[in-house]
Amino acid sequence: MIIRRAPDIRSSEITPESVYVNRRQFIRAATAAGAVGMALGPRALAGEEAAQSQEIPARFARMTSELDEPLNTYEDVTTYNNFYEFGTGKADPSRNSGAFRPKPWKVRIGGECNRPGEYDLDDLLAGVTLEDRVYRLRCVEAWSMVIPWYGFQLSTLIDRVEPTGNAKFVVFTTVVRPEEMPGQRAPILRWPYIEGLRMDEAMHPLTLLATGVYGMDLPNQNGAPLRLVVPWKYGFKGIKSIVSIDFVEEMPLNTWKQQNSFEYGFYANVNPNVSHPRWSQARETRLPGLFKNHETLMFNGYADQVQHMYAGMDLERWK
Numbered sequence: 001m002i003i004r005r006a007p008d009i010r011s012s013e014i015t016p017e018s019v020y021v022n023r024r025q026f027i028r029a030a031t032a033a034g035a036v037g038m039a040l041g042p043r044a045l046a047g048e049e050a051a052q053s054q055e056i057p058a059r060f061a062r063m064t065s066e067l068d069e070p071l072n073t074y075e076d077v078t079t080y081n082n083f084y085e086f087g088t089g090k091a092d093p094s095r096n097s098g099a100f101r102p103k104p105w106k107v108r109i110g111g112e113c114n115r116p117g118e119y120d121l122d123d124l125l126a127g128v129t130l131e132d133r134v135y136r137l138r139c140v141e142a143w144s145m146v147i148p149w150y151g152f153q154l155s156t157l158i159d160r161v162e163p164t165g166n167a168k169f170v171v172f173t174t175v176v177r178p179e180e181m182p183g184q185r186a187p188i189l190r191w192p193y194i195e196g197l198r199m200d201e202a203m204h205p206l207t208l209l210a211t212g213v214y215g216m217d218l219p220n221q222n223g224a225p226l227r228l229v230v231p232w233k234y235g236f237k238g239i240k241s242i243v244s245i246d247f248v249e250e251m252p253l254n255t256w257k258q259q260n261s262f263e264y265g266f267y268a269n270v271n272p273n274v275s276h277p278r279w280s281q282a283r284e285t286r287l288p289g290l291f292k293n294h295e296t297l298m299f300n301g302y303a304d305q306v307q308h309m310y311a312g313m314d315l316e317r318w319k
């Protein structure tokens with residue numbers, strides 16, 4: 001697979017000018033180390049009009065990553081995407097997702113839990129404190145970014161719906177709307193896209209449900225209105241536009257394992273020592289950049305926080 005930058009699109013063509021200008025101011029300012037993970041209080045999802053005029057909040061002028069690695073720009077994060085429901089090219093999701101309607105939105109919660117049901121996203125978010133979380137995103141294709149997500153811990157939602165003792169895994173499903181998602185009109189993958197986590201992974205404090213990026217609502221191409229972020233796993237675990245969450249006893253068959261079981265299995269933890277069948281995972285291309293300009297870290301740099309969950313597992317076999 002050839003990894004390259006998105007085609008050269010002028011920023012002014014793809015973002016409202018206010019965002020573009022702010023972003024440039026932000027780039028100039030965002031060099032010093034700053035606060036991460038600050039709680040910001042509940043924030044209602046903006047209406048359609050507001051979404052179009054969203055501006056990068058001023059706090060990002062002070063905020064860089066705790067990792068001492070600069071944040072990728074809003075433009076990077078929103079124009080270089082994998083979201084096959086909108087096409088397989090990196091620019092397809094930003095170009096082809098304009099007709100997608102992420103509001104209103106319902107999430108069905110089911111399986112082994114005491115409070116199953118179909119919830120309005122607004123009700124699920126009521127009383128939840130959204131916060132900024134800066135994480136590295138490492139795609140299995142060996143490119144990476146540093147992204148300031150906006151969201152809340154998945155554990156908060158799981159606690160509310162009270163899984164039973166039989167719940168061993170959580171399964172997430174992406175919406176199916178071929179009318180709004182042109183990629184779904186072709187059998188690129190077997191729709192819907194499905195992902196899963198083991199219960200302890202799902203409850204881990206690093207595991208996020210994101211509703212936004214750069215403090216603003218998620219653009220459609222990034223998985224509006226609700227997507228998963230699991231920073232120590234390859235990006236494909238971060239399922240987008242989630243419509244259902246189910247608690248189950250058996251390990252689910254996630255989309256990429258079903259598609260290419262010889263490549264990665266269920267876990268897909270970032271591991272520089274285990275190569276993809278067609279390329280090494282030892283290094284990565286931190287965008288925007290060329291070639292493999294960055295060393296890939298075990299568990300994407302989160303080993304001290306997550307490796308205990310895999311103690312005793314053969315990471316070569318359980319990849």
Ligand SMILES: Nc1nc2c(c(=O)[nH]1)N[C@H]1C(S)=C(S)[C@@H](COP(=O)(O)O)O[C@H]1N2
Nearest residue numbers: 081082083084139174193235236238239240
């Ligand atoms: N439903 C769905 N979720 C998805 C994908 C997809 O094609 N469909 N692509 C995955 C992959 S491979 C990556 S790297 C991340 C990219 O997230 P981003 O576009 O917000 O950077 O989304 C993941 N989630």
Ligand SMILES: [Mo]
Nearest residue numbers: 139140235236
């Ligand atoms: Mo990916």
